[in-house]
Every structure is written in C-alpha cells, then in structure tokens.
Amino acid sequence: MKGTVGIVDFHAATNYGSALLAYALQRVVSDMGYDCSIINYQPQKQVDGYRLPILVSRHPVKRWIESLCWLPYNKQMKRKVDKFKSFAHDYMRLTPYCCDPSKINEECGTFDYYIAGGDQIWNTGCFEFEWYYYLDFVRNGKKIAYAPSMGPNGRKTIPAHLAERVRREVKTYQAVAVRDSGTAAFFDSNLPVVLDPTMLLDVEEWNKLAGDSPLIKGEYVFYYDPFDHEVGKNAAREYAVEHGYRIVSSNIYMIFQKDTRTFDYRLDAGPLEFLNFVKYAKYCIGRSFHLCVFSLLFRKEFQMADGLIDARNRELAESLWGDVERLSKAGDNDMIVSATDYTAEVETRFRDLRESSLLFLNKALNS
Structure with a gap:
C-alpha cells in the first residue's frame, strides 16, 4: 500500500448523492493503491436532521398534524434508512463510529492523507455543517480537497463573518480542486474544477450496482x-400525460403536498434502488444535481426543471455541450437532454474531463 487515506464527506446522510459519491471516491482512491477509509464521524446535527419522520413545519400544531400524516409511510421510510445503513456496511470501508468532534483522532485513527471529498461539505449554510468538513481536526498528514462545493450559490453562500476562517483553513491544504467555479471564485487563486466523484467511476461499475x-x-x-x-x-x-407513462418517485419532502393519484411512491428505496430506477426509466425529471449526474452516466433522456438557472447543473452541461441554450428545447429554463445530444464530441469531452480529474487526484496523493 502507498499510504493511508481518510476521507471526510456526508457519507452518513440519508441522501442518494452523498452515499454514492462517498462510495465512488473511496473506490477510486483504493484502486490507486492506497489503504483508504471513510472517517465515520457524524455530527449530532446530521443525526437530528434526518430523524424520522421528516418534519418541515415550524408551528407545533402543524408539526403534530404532519407527524400524523406520515404514519402510513413510517415503515417505508424506516426501510429506506436501513437500506442506507446496509449500503454503508456493504460498500464502504468505515472507521469506528464517532459523534464527538474532540475525539475524532482518538476514535477514528490518523492517516497519512486526508481528503475533503465532494458534496456541499464546504457550504457553511448546510444544517449539518461543522468546521470538521474543512479538516480542522487534522494535526499531521497531508490535506487534499477533491470536489467540495459551497453549494448552488457558490461564494455567496459564505457569510462575511466566516469568510476569513474559510480562507485560513483552506490555506493549510497541500492540494485543492473544487466541484464548481462558484466555489473556486471564493478564493483568490484560480483553483481547478474537477468532476464530482461519482463521475470518476466507469459507468459499468454503476451498471453492476444498479442490477x-x-x-x-x-x-x-x-x-x-x-x-x-x-x-x-x-x-x-x-x-x-403526453407520453402515457406512470411516474415513480422515491421521495416526499412535504407530506401535505403528496400526490398519490399521480405519483407511485417508492419511499423505501435506498442507494441501489435509486440507481436501478434511473437506469431503467424511460425518462428522468427533477431538480437534483445527482439525478442529473446519473442520468448523464446512464445516457438517459432527462429534464432538469430550472436546470439552466441551477449553477451546478448548468456548469456541468457547459463542460460537455458548450452552448447549453441548445438544451432549452422548451424555450424556458428547463434543461432537456435527448438521445441525440449524446454525440461523439460529448463522449470525448467527458472522457477528457474524467482523465484530468483523476490526474489531479493521483498527483495530489503522490506529490
């Protein structure tokens, strides 16, 4: 083995993109010959934020009513959480669990390299944010950032009173590449922008997991x-309605707005089921960065609602197609990709982006 690597991310979140990118980055680093583990620290804020049932109302009475409305779906949601835990157990190599930030090094161990890897872990506005995600706990070892993001609004996400500390923390890194130009723009230097970790794995790997x-x-x-x-x-x-298809969904956010007449809810779907749903769908529609990513990976026809005004989706599309206005076939802000949009030129651009992203990671670990 070339050395030990500890990865920091949102691996324990009940979120498809978070779980799948955690798996992907660990897999890629391990395949490079490193003894790689995901640091199994989970902030209490994250534990509380994903506690069932998911209640979004602020008023106590509405929250009580909301909890009653969730009752018919509680078993499905519990199965979903269990599937996320099983995915982590079966597909991730985790350190011992820790929920005390002062004991991370003691309980999770120390490493030669630490990677702040992907997702919105640098978004100080995330409900589960802690300075841990900027690797502030590291005392020795090389710090690397691979594709962290400050979120859809990039540098605008960071409030002025936190900006100095963000810059100070990142100055302690030996290699930094981010997921989007909005995050790069926060810093004075021209940081490289790399692909999301999920896009580093060959699609055949995702095909196997999807079934x-x-x-x-x-x-x-x-x-x-x-x-x-x-x-x-x-x-x-x-x-x-136009094409005569049913709609399958794996998520309800606001229980008051559920639509069981139109949507076939599969609320017990874990990460593997999510991959399967995308792979075999006739068409994918939504507002999710990782739905966009996996639709691209599986070469699906898809539509991102307001995708052209979502900086993350737009930038990813620009890196593949250049002029993304051509994807606005409806003449609005939706990003619509059809089978004919997957040209040889797009395939070449994607291959080049993947190679350059892997090259950054390889050099960061070897230099």
Missing part, C-alpha cells in the same frame, strides 16, 4: 427532487 433487471415493471418516468418543488412535479405530470 440486471428493473425493479419497476413497465415503462415509467422517474421523478426525483429532494425538496419536491412544484415546478419539477408539474414537468413530470405534463411529460407523463
């Missing part, structure tokens, strides 16, 4: 938006 047969029988549209915005749901309804 050889569809879990949903018949033709369907797969809809996913972690926050269930109406614009995405309306786009799914319109497409399904």
Whole structure:
C-alpha cells in the first residue's frame, strides 16, 4: 500500500448523492493503491436532521398534524434508512463510529492523507455543517480537497463573518480542486474544477450496482427532487400525460403536498434502488444535481426543471455541450437532454474531463 487515506464527506446522510459519491471516491482512491477509509464521524446535527419522520413545519400544531400524516409511510421510510445503513456496511470501508468532534483522532485513527471529498461539505449554510468538513481536526498528514462545493450559490453562500476562517483553513491544504467555479471564485487563486466523484467511476461499475433487471415493471418516468418543488412535479405530470407513462418517485419532502393519484411512491428505496430506477426509466425529471449526474452516466433522456438557472447543473452541461441554450428545447429554463445530444464530441469531452480529474487526484496523493 502507498499510504493511508481518510476521507471526510456526508457519507452518513440519508441522501442518494452523498452515499454514492462517498462510495465512488473511496473506490477510486483504493484502486490507486492506497489503504483508504471513510472517517465515520457524524455530527449530532446530521443525526437530528434526518430523524424520522421528516418534519418541515415550524408551528407545533402543524408539526403534530404532519407527524400524523406520515404514519402510513413510517415503515417505508424506516426501510429506506436501513437500506442506507446496509449500503454503508456493504460498500464502504468505515472507521469506528464517532459523534464527538474532540475525539475524532482518538476514535477514528490518523492517516497519512486526508481528503475533503465532494458534496456541499464546504457550504457553511448546510444544517449539518461543522468546521470538521474543512479538516480542522487534522494535526499531521497531508490535506487534499477533491470536489467540495459551497453549494448552488457558490461564494455567496459564505457569510462575511466566516469568510476569513474559510480562507485560513483552506490555506493549510497541500492540494485543492473544487466541484464548481462558484466555489473556486471564493478564493483568490484560480483553483481547478474537477468532476464530482461519482463521475470518476466507469459507468459499468454503476451498471453492476444498479442490477440486471428493473425493479419497476413497465415503462415509467422517474421523478426525483429532494425538496419536491412544484415546478419539477408539474414537468413530470405534463411529460407523463403526453407520453402515457406512470411516474415513480422515491421521495416526499412535504407530506401535505403528496400526490398519490399521480405519483407511485417508492419511499423505501435506498442507494441501489435509486440507481436501478434511473437506469431503467424511460425518462428522468427533477431538480437534483445527482439525478442529473446519473442520468448523464446512464445516457438517459432527462429534464432538469430550472436546470439552466441551477449553477451546478448548468456548469456541468457547459463542460460537455458548450452552448447549453441548445438544451432549452422548451424555450424556458428547463434543461432537456435527448438521445441525440449524446454525440461523439460529448463522449470525448467527458472522457477528457474524467482523465484530468483523476490526474489531479493521483498527483495530489503522490506529490
């Protein structure tokens, strides 16, 4: 082995993108010949934030009513959480668990290299944010940032009173590459922008995890938006009616807004089921960066509601297609990708981006 690597990310979140990118980055680093583990620290804020049922109302009475509305779905949601835990157990190499930030080094161990890896871990506005995600606990060892993000609004996410500390923490890194130009723009230097960790794995790896047969029988549209915005749901309804497909969804955010007449909810879907739903869908619609990513990886036809005004989705599309206005076939802000958009030129651009991203990671670990 070339050395030990500890990865910091949102691996324990009940979130498809977070779990799948954690697996991907660890897999890639391990394949490079390193003894790689995910540091199994989980902030109490994250534990509380994903506690079932998910209640979004602020008023006590509304929260009580909300909890009652969730009752028919509690068993499904519990199965989803269990599937996320099983995925972590089966596909991630984790250190011992720790929930005390002062004991991370003691309980999780120390490493030759530390990677702040992917997702919005540098978004100080995330409900589970802690300075841990900037690797402030590291005393020895090389610090590397691979594709962390400050979120959809990039540098605007960081409030003025935290900006100095963010810069001070990142100055202690030996190698830094971020997921988007909005995050890079926060810093004075021209940081490289690299692909999300999920895009480093060959699609055949994702095909294996997704399975050889569809879990949903018949033709369907797969809809996913972690926050269930109406614009995405309306786009799914319109497409399904026009083409005669059913709509499958693995998520409800606001229980008051569930639509069981139109949506076939599969709320017990874990990371593997999510991959399967995307792989075998006739069409994917939503407002999710990782739905966009996996639709691209599986070469699906898909629609990102308001995708052209989501900086993350737009920048990813620009890196592959250049002029993304050509993807606005409806003449609005939706990003629509059809089978004919996957040209040889796009395949070449994707291959080049993947190679350059892997090269950065390899050099960061070897220099």
